[in-house]
Amino acid sequence: MKEKTAVKNKNDEKFFSAEGIDISIIFISVFLSVFCLVFVYSALAFEETGSRTFLKLFTLKSSDRALFKTVLYILFGLFGMTALSIVNFKAFKKKFPFVTAIISNPVLYYIVSCGMFVFIEIMKHVGSDVGGETEKSALVGGGFLLKANGAYRWIHIPGINLSFQPSEVAKFLLIICFAIVIYNAGMSLKHKRGILFFLMFAAIPAFLILKCSSDMSSAIVVFGILFIMMFVAAPDLKNSLVVLLGILLVVGLVFGILIMANHGKQEADIHPYQAKRLLAWLYPEDYPASADQTNQAMYAIGSGGYFGEGIGNSMQKIKKLPEAQNDMIFALICEELGFVGGFSVILLYFVLIFRMYMIAQNAESLMDRMIVVGVISHVGLQVIINICVVTRLFPNTGIPLPLISSGGSSILFMYLELGLVLNVGKSILRK
Numbered sequence: 001m002k003e004k005t006a007v008k009n010k011n012d013e014k015f016f017s018a019e020g021i022d023i024s025i026i027f028i029s030v031f032l033s034v035f036c037l038v039f040v041y042s043a044l045a046f047e048e049t050g051s052r053t054f055l056k057l058f059t060l061k062s063s064d065r066a067l068f069k070t071v072l073y074i075l076f077g078l079f080g081m082t083a084l085s086i087v088n089f090k091a092f093k094k095k096f097p098f099v100t101a102i103i104s105n106p107v108l109y110y111i112v113s114c115g116m117f118v119f120i121e122i123m124k125h126v127g128s129d130v131g132g133e134t135e136k137s138a139l140v141g142g143g144f145l146l147k148a149n150g151a152y153r154w155i156h157i158p159g160i161n162l163s164f165q166p167s168e169v170a171k172f173l174l175i176i177c178f179a180i181v182i183y184n185a186g187m188s189l190k191h192k193r194g195i196l197f198f199l200m201f202a203a204i205p206a207f208l209i210l211k212c213s214s215d216m217s218s219a220i221v222v223f224g225i226l227f228i229m230m231f232v233a234a235p236d237l238k239n240s241l242v243v244l245l246g247i248l249l250v251v252g253l254v255f256g257i258l259i260m261a262n263h264g265k266q267e268a269d270i271h272p273y274q275a276k277r278l279l280a281w282l283y284p285e286d287y288p289a290s291a292d293q294t295n296q297a298m299y300a301i302g303s304g305g306y307f308g309e310g311i312g313n314s315m316q317k318i319k320k321l322p323e324a325q326n327d328m329i330f331a332l333i334c335e336e337l338g339f340v341g342g343f344s345v346i347l348l349y350f351v352l353i354f355r356m357y358m359i360a361q362n363a364e365s366l367m368d369r370m371i372v373v374g375v376i377s378h379v380g381l382q383v384i385i386n387i388c389v390v391t392r393l394f395p396n397t398g399i400p401l402p403l404i405s406s407g408g409s410s411i412l413f414m415y416l417e418l419g420l421v422l423n424v425g426k427s428i429l430r431k
Helices: 002-012 022-045 062-086 089-095 098-104 105-122 166-185 192-213 216-233 239-262 273-282 288-304 329-361 366-390 408-426
Strands: 053-054 058-061 137-140 146-147 152-155 162-164
Touching: 022 062, 022 408, 062 239, 062 408, 089 098, 105 152, 105 166, 105 192, 105 288, 137 192, 152 166, 162 166, 166 192, 166 216, 166 366, 192 216, 192 239, 216 239, 216 366, 239 273, 273 288, 288 329, 288 366, 329 366, 329 408, 366 408
Parallel strands: none
Antiparallel strands: 053 058, 137 146, 146 152, 152 162
């Protein structure tokens, strides 16, 4: 035991070390990204769209451009995951205590997370706001916002023609923020009052995401991640369950009011759009336009059978299944690879979550454990919600499938989160 402790102390003095990294997590994440590349290209390859210049360097047609962008984000994500996994934060803390004090302050992460959406709300009122109500997107807010389908979910960086989704950044930052807060909370989570305070703390960024970006799905995921972290950390399970029951009752009441207030109306007259999605889920035959995406996904899954139509042979993706490369990519996988392919993807996610769970169980400190729990919650929530939406078990919410759905911000920051998990796992003393 003394020998192991001596080796561990020696490793703590290194700034960078890859010893003890869980290779299985890297393997699974890369394998999921292979699924991403194959099916993003499969979803877009049939489109006969014009060519566009990429970063003012060379011209690519739409499908090749989407594939190239996805490859770049995966490579950047792998680089970020590697960097976060091999850095030694203990050695960094000893060498740079002032910098460590800054990055250990949860207020920093919280302000940046909330500030991005306050920025969006401010920039909505700058300049003219036109376009973006259809599938085509438009730059608004003085060129700092990308508006699509009437929603402001992207911040645009002028000059380099780069946009990112602040909700994905917020998920990453808030996991770190809440892990630090829970670590410093002591026994305050033992009482209902402390739990409610932390829930209010979690509800503010979720509300800002919903209000400023009209992104209810990300708001649900953010609140869900922070709630699960609090639920796991709270020592009294009874209090946590009482609070959870209260939340479910409130949510059920709100949904019930939305349904009763809008059922029977024409689709165009239903507001807000969340009510339209709820009604399309409950009564798809009465609201065919709103239920079309999920119906097409079900047709795709059904036509795939056990072994699928073969890669590239999907018929539903041809102007029938909207967002096949994004939220509905699991339906495309099931159509082209069948039940076997869909089950294989679910199995990969299960193994990934199980490996992270083992790291959380053996983490050295509460803060490390909470970081891993946050990442598990993020992956688990998005996988469950996405697959349940595609199979019409849940209303349509627009949640991407982690590491598979197209989307640079979601891929990049998911890899960064996995880098934090690998770093925590590396510090575990192997027996």
